[in-house]
Amino acid sequence: MTQFDRRGFLLRGMLGGGAVAVGLPFLDYFLDDNGTALAATLGGGRLPVRFGTWFWGCGMIPDRWNPTTAGANYDLPPELAPIRPVQDKVSVLSGFGVTLGGKSNQPHISGNIGLRTGTPSDTWQQIAGPTFDVSIAGAIGAGTLFRSLELSVDGNARTSFSYRSGTEMNPSVASPMELYRRIFGADFRDPNAAGFTPDPKVMARRSVLSAVTDERRRMLGKLGAEDKARVDSYFTSIREVENKLALQLERPPRAEACVVPTQPADLPASTDVTARQQSHKLMAELLAMAVACNQTKVFNMVFSTATADLRQAGSPTAYHQATHEEQVDRTKGYQPTVDAFSTQSMQGWADFVTAMSAVKEGDGTLLDNMLVVAHSEVSYAKNHDVNGIPVMLAGRAGGKVKSGIHIAGQGDPISRVGLTMQQLMGVPVDAWGTDEMKTSRSLSEIMV
Numbered sequence: 001m002t003q004f005d006r007r008g009f010l011l012r013g014m015l016g017g018g019a020v021a022v023g024l025p026f027l028d029y030f031l032d033d034n035g036t037a038l039a040a041t042l043g044g045g046r047l048p049v050r051f052g053t054w055f056w057g058c059g060m061i062p063d064r065w066n067p068t069t070a071g072a073n074y075d076l077p078p079e080l081a082p083i084r085p086v087q088d089k090v091s092v093l094s095g096f097g098v099t100l101g102g103k104s105n106q107p108h109i110s111g112n113i114g115l116r117t118g119t120p121s122d123t124w125q126q127i128a129g130p131t132f133d134v135s136i137a138g139a140i141g142a143g144t145l146f147r148s149l150e151l152s153v154d155g156n157a158r159t160s161f162s163y164r165s166g167t168e169m170n171p172s173v174a175s176p177m178e179l180y181r182r183i184f185g186a187d188f189r190d191p192n193a194a195g196f197t198p199d200p201k202v203m204a205r206r207s208v209l210s211a212v213t214d215e216r217r218r219m220l221g222k223l224g225a226e227d228k229a230r231v232d233s234y235f236t237s238i239r240e241v242e243n244k245l246a247l248q249l250e251r252p253p254r255a256e257a258c259v260v261p262t263q264p265a266d267l268p269a270s271t272d273v274t275a276r277q278q279s280h281k282l283m284a285e286l287l288a289m290a291v292a293c294n295q296t297k298v299f300n301m302v303f304s305t306a307t308a309d310l311r312q313a314g315s316p317t318a319y320h321q322a323t324h325e326e327q328v329d330r331t332k333g334y335q336p337t338v339d340a341f342s343t344q345s346m347q348g349w350a351d352f353v354t355a356m357s358a359v360k361e362g363d364g365t366l367l368d369n370m371l372v373v374a375h376s377e378v379s380y381a382k383n384h385d386v387n388g389i390p391v392m393l394a395g396r397a398g399g400k401v402k403s404g405i406h407i408a409g410q411g412d413p414i415s416r417v418g419l420t421m422q423q424l425m426g427v428p429v430d431a432w433g434t435d436e437m438k439t440s441r442s443l444s445e446i447m448v
Helices: 078-089 110-117 132-140 176-184 200-211 213-222 225-248 273-292 319-325 336-357 415-424
Strands: 003-005 010-015 018-023 050-055 090-094 149-152 163-165 298-302 370-375 391-394 405-408
Touching: 050 132, 078 090, 078 336, 078 391, 110 132, 110 415, 132 298, 132 415, 149 273, 176 273, 273 298, 273 336, 319 336, 336 370, 336 391, 370 415
Parallel strands: 050 298, 050 370, 090 405, 149 298
Antiparallel strands: 003 010, 010 018, 090 391, 370 391
């Protein structure tokens, strides 16, 4: 008797008393009644839902960024004009802020920490817990070679806002070439390749780690509490390496949307905003394919640093410097240079959303199966305001989230954003944040 196997795209049967299996092409049969691909990753389940963050520095000019109408079809003030082509895919969250609770506002630090941890802090070293992307990676990141990918377009591996604790930063991949080599280099296994043979070098590396497992456990049994805490993060890294090696010894599940890209040009890091946009666009396209090829489910992209290192070609004045030194134009009513940088940052965000939505996956796009939070660390950078920090969402999280709406926060704690993201990604948390930032109110307006 012949049977179809949805899980492996195989035609199974018997021949001469023995079992045989013949590979099948992708058929409509493998779609559910709604036309949704059940096995685009060929693991037998629905397409995975991914999560990411996208950061730009120095905020915006509130009167030129915040929409004035709520809900769908929100208006686009001048600084949001670049997102017009992707407006239906982007939700804007305005008016949410960090409640300092008596703590001092540390410029370009307090807002970021408050948003990402739910706890305002004076320095990075005082972070009370992991940033919410790390908690989400713990919930959904297993089964991929990289539990999360951190990327920064400024060429500095230490430009990262993903922290396991105040002293444990997840360093960034800092160039398109480095990202390509990390993902599609010697360790990459094409999920759509016809055959698969485990790499003997990987087998040997795994054997070495396995050989010291018992000794590692015996050593931990002899350590005091403080020493155990010191080595715990190290052993966590070792376990992650072990998991990667185990995955490399298995045939990767197929990924319908995966197409191995060509190696990019080695673009040098630059503070010139036009060059930054070019490098960022390339990194976004590489990241999109890394996600489509099931190399990671969680990522963090930094477009510009918290003190916005961007410059215009031929100008000695950087973005951050302009936010504090440029006078408000009496005729225009705002800082023209700052406005231009903010608008160019939004063009970078629009390019990112476009790159994710350009990859077809199942009956939709890669963006449909992810949720990305874009944010800055201040609202109006001239006075380091942490009230009304700009936030945007892109993607539908596999159908769980509405897109293309504006929600006005009315001064609510920005921890509502972090709580909602974690709940949507399956982190078991009913409330999040501390002190005045603690909240149990999710953003029901965006949920389907």
